[in-house]
Amino acid sequence: MLRRVALPTLLLSLGCFALASLASAYVVQKGDTLYRIAARESVTVDELKRLNNLSSESLSVGQNLKLPSEAAKVVKLSGLEVEAPSVVRQGEAFSVRLRGARAAEARVRFLSETSEDVRSPAEDLAPFGAGGEYAVLGRVVLGQTKPLVYEVRLGSERITGSVPVKNTLGRVQNLNLPSSTTELLQDPGRAAEDALVEKAYARRTPQAWTKPFAFGNAIKVISSGFGQPRRYNKDAKITYHYGVDFPGKVGTPVLAINDGTVVIAGTYPVRGGLVVVDHGLGVVSLYFHQSKLAVKIGQKVTRGQKLGEIGTTGFSSGPHLHLEVRVRGEATDPADWFGKLLP
Structure with missing residues (x-):
């Protein structure tokens, strides 16, 4: 199992926050190679090298590697910037972050919840925050393996996104x-x-x-x-x-x-x-x-x-x-x- 260490998140007080990267670090273990890590993460060796500024494919035990699969992805809608994780795991709490002058007007739903055993599926969520920096909280149900689908609406416009769900649970x-x-x-x-x-x-x-x-x-x-x-x-x-x-x-x-x-x-x-x-x-x-x-x-x-x-x-x-x-x-x-x- 990959050993991950969360990178620091920049936070501001009183409900405001920066749209920080959702990247994480992987600590290289004995027996790891760049090829094996790339295969586990479904990325290419070149992506790992570029993200970590590696000039070769050699690794050292204890070395920290950034994993691109954990980076946030950003889309825009009428001047509204929406940041969502590009991958989530079962049982994870996460944030969909909204930035822009009209961020408070947006509404967010997690459409995939309608087919899950979940409380309050696809609830219409108003973002919270201030100063053009807002967020909506999401959750991934334990046992859920299908992709998470979210919808962001702003007036008559809307966008949807799909996020893969990783199964990181152990054996029964x-x-x-x-x-x-x-x-x-x-x-x-x-x-x-x-x-x-x-x-x-x-x-x-x-x-x-x-x-x-x-x-x-x-x-x-x-x-x-x-x-x-x-x-x-x-x-x-x-x-x-x-x-x-x-x-x-x-x-x-x-x-x-x-x-x-x-x-x-x-x-x-x-x-x-x-x-x-x-x-x-x-x-x-x-x-x-x-x-x-x-x-x-x-x-x-x-x-x-x-x-x-x-x-x-x-x-x-x-x-x-x-x-x-x-x-x-x-x-x-x-x-x-x-x-x-x-x-």
Whole structure:
């Protein structure tokens, strides 16, 4: 699997941002050749050499290479400049960026969602921002492999674009959990719990954050990564890990990843001690399995504020924080958010 390191993104405060490159860097591994990397990325060796100013085809382990397949592509419409990623991966949060005097008038839809198992498919989205720099947030559903199709409309004009979706998920993990554990998923209270969370996903409030997202907890180890396909037992349906698990001692503070409003704070059969924060624009963060909660519904919170404490409540086999970041209800990789104002 390619090891990628995100390049820095230029950000401005108060909702304004620069239209920065979406390029990423690939770290050369032992056994890599320029030909093998080009084949994996579906590009030519000459493209890689030109992008990286290489005079030869020799590589060194640890060398950083720019990958052209990750560069943004820009199109124009009546003076409006539209920037979209040229490739996305399953579970990715991304931005379609709009620049120009009429950027605020444009509307964006993701037409491919009409054929996907997705919440609020092809929702008509108004861009947010200021000063001629605007954006719309997109998401790629886990398990989706067909190209993403977007539409940008400005008055009577419209353009569409197609973006390939990469499958970067690993092999299916068979957890083989005992029936005594999986029975928790059949708790009679689960339906009400899920319905409550779905209401949070349906919220569409103004952008509440003006600073990059940050994971302030002193937890550095991930016990279970985002997007892992899994079965609870050999006969079960394949599901995905919709968040990231951070193990920690019971009582370790759980901190808000950005500003927002608490819309759920309580203890539930599956998610255990749960806090959900609405950050606006259809973005919510969820914090599972807490032993104690430190906030109430309706409370405004700021980035880094304590929400509760790590525990092992609900469907949990040990003390940890399960963190999710959802865009209009669909799970996105938290790593796409940290250190950024926008993904």
